[in-house]
Amino acid sequence: xxxxxxxxxxxxxxRIQLGARLRSLRIAAGVTxxxxxxxxxxxxxxxxxxxxxxxxxxxxxxxxxxxxxxVFDEDxxxxxxxxxxxxxxPGWWHAYGDILTTWFQNYLDLEQAAELIRTYEVQFxxxxxxxxxxxxxxxxxGHAAAKPDEIDLRANLRMARKRLLDAPKAPKLWAVIDxxxxxxxxxxxxxxxxxxxxxxxxxxxxxxRLQVMPFRSGGxxxxxxxxxxxxxxxxxxxxxxxxEHLTSALYLEKREDVDQYAAAVGRLFxxxxxxxxTPEILRRALRALDES
Numbered sequence: 300x301x302x303x304x305x306x307x308x309x310x311x312x313x314r315i316q317l318g319a320r321l322r323s324l325r326i327a328a329g330v331t332x333x334x335x336x337x338x339x340x341x342x343x344x345x346x347x348x349x350x351x352x353x354x355x356x357x358x359x360x361x362x363x364x365x366x367x368x369x370v371f372d373e374d375x376x377x378x379x380x381x382x383x384x385x386x387x388x389p390g391w392w393h394a395y396g397d398i399l400t401t402w403f404q405n406y407l408d409l410e411q412a413a414e415l416i417r418t419y420e421v422q423f424x425x426x427x428x429x430x431x432x433x434x435x436x437x438x439x440x441g442h443a444a445a446k447p448d449e450i451d452l453r454a455n456l457r458m459a460r461k462r463l464l465d466a467p468k469a470p471k472l473w474a475v476i477d478x479x480x481x482x483x484x485x486x487x488x489x490x491x492x493x494x495x496x497x498x499x500x501x502x503x504x505x506x507x508r509l510q511v512m513p514f515r516s517g518g519x520x521x522x523x524x525x526x527x528x529x530x531x532x533x534x535x536x537x538x539x540x541x542x543e544h545l546t547s548a549l550y551l552e553k554r555e556d557v558d559q560y561a562a563a564v565g566r567l568f569x570x571x572x573x574x575x576x577t578p579e580i581l582r583r584a585l586r587a588l589d590e591s
Contacts, residue, residue, distance in 0.1 A: 309388075309390035309391065309407075309408040309411055309412070310355075310385070310386050310387065310388060310389070310390055310408060311352070311390075311404075311405045311408035311409060312408055312409065312411075312412040312531075312533070312536065313382055313385045313386035314352035314353070314354070314355070314356065314386045315351075315352035315535060315536055316352075316382060316533060316535050316536070317352070317356060317361070317379060317382045317383060317386055318349050318350040318351055318352040318353075319350070319352070319535035320379060320382075320535070321349065321350055321361070321364055321368075321379075322350040324364075324365070324368040324370060325346075325350075325364070325368055327368070328367070328368040328369055330367060330368060331343075332346040332347060332350075334367075335364060335367060338363050338364065338367045339359075339360040339363050339364060341360070355386065355387050356383040356386050356387065357383075358380055358383050358384065361379060361380055361383045362376075362380065365379060390404065390407065390408050390411075391407075391411070391459070392404060392407050392456065392459075395452060395453075395455075395456045397452075398449060398452055398453055398456070399456075402548045402550075403548065405550075406541055406543075406548060407460065409529055409531075409539060409541075410427075410460070410463065410470075410529065411463060412531055412533075412536070413470045413529040413530060413531055414470050414471065414530055414531060414532045415470060415471045415473070415529070415530040416470050416471070416472050416473070416474075416527060416528075416529055416530075417473045417474075417527065417528045417530075417564050418472070418473070418474045418475070418525070418526070418527040418528075419474070419475045419476075419512075419525055419526060419527075419564060419567055420474065420475075420476045420477065420480060420525045421476075421477040421479065421480070421524060421525050422477075422479070422480065422483070422525065423437055423480060423485065424476065424480055424494055424498065425472075425474050425476070426457055426460060427460060427461055427463065427464060427472060428461075428472075428474065428497070428498060428501050428507075428509075429457060429461075429494070430490075430493050430494050430497045431454055431457075431458055432486055432490045432493060432494075433485060433486055433490055433491070433493070433494040434453075434454050434457040434458070435450060435454045435486070436485045436486025436487075436490055437485060437486075438450055438453045438454060438457075440485070464501075464504065464506065464507065469506050470506065471506045471507075471508070472506060472507045472508070473507075473508045473568070474507070474508070474509050474510070475509075475510045475511070475512055475564075475567045475568065475571045476509070476510075476511055476512070477511075477512050478511055478512060478513050478514050479514075481495060481511070481580075481581070481584040482584070482587075488588055488591070491588065492585060492588050495581050495584050495585055495588070496585065498581055499578060499581045499582070499585075502574070502577045502578055502581065503578075508574050509574060509577050510567075510568065510571040510572055510573065510574055510577060511571060511572050511576075511577060511580045511581075512567065512570065512571045512572075513571075513572055513580075516570055516571070524542070525542070525543070526540060526541065526542045526560060526564075527540070527541045527542075528540050528541075528557070528560055528561060528564060529541065537552055537554075537557070538552075538557045538561070539551070539552055539557070540552075540556060540557055540560045
């Protein structure tokens, strides 16, 4: 893991940060995107993509833009050029590149940089809280034709993700799971028992808040499906809503979309059983498994 990644950010995050800074410098200098594109032998569209963090950066382009924008402060110059280098470094998940789609690579990068992750799951235990055996069972459901080596690689990736919660600058994870998750024996009864015991331990972690949405609550604000909201410490990074589908994912960044999901998860936190009741709910689920 590189120094940049240890500090809470991989290539996706660094591109967004650098793009946002370059945009503010361009506007402050009164330079149009068209003129900026001309300066780096590119187009207005390229500048737009750079400022949104959607493309990689060439150091030469960054240097030319800083000169155009009148940035001659040596410290600022060095910082932004270093950011461009970091934006081109592979993420920690590079070793798993053969099994990762671009959209999930981006999520891993954002997840790593988040300071708060709010999530709701209706079918499975959230990925960051899954045991190895449970994760393998979930992976097999989604990749039935995968060979054992691929299953191993995907499971190892998920276990590597879990280490995020034990990192020095670990994010806060606030998760709500539907009661059905505690009753569905994904991987079998023993796998589910181990998973619930692991959830019981996780519920005692200082940076994890776990709640259960009981059946008796009836309808609730998030019945449309699972989603996560990521919040970042960097002011350049807006909150992001992440909704995963079978073969793709949806990222929502528009303020009105994020606000709607934030309101929904806020209602979930109120409607679900309070966190201090979670240990007893989990123990009750374990007793039910023993009696079945």
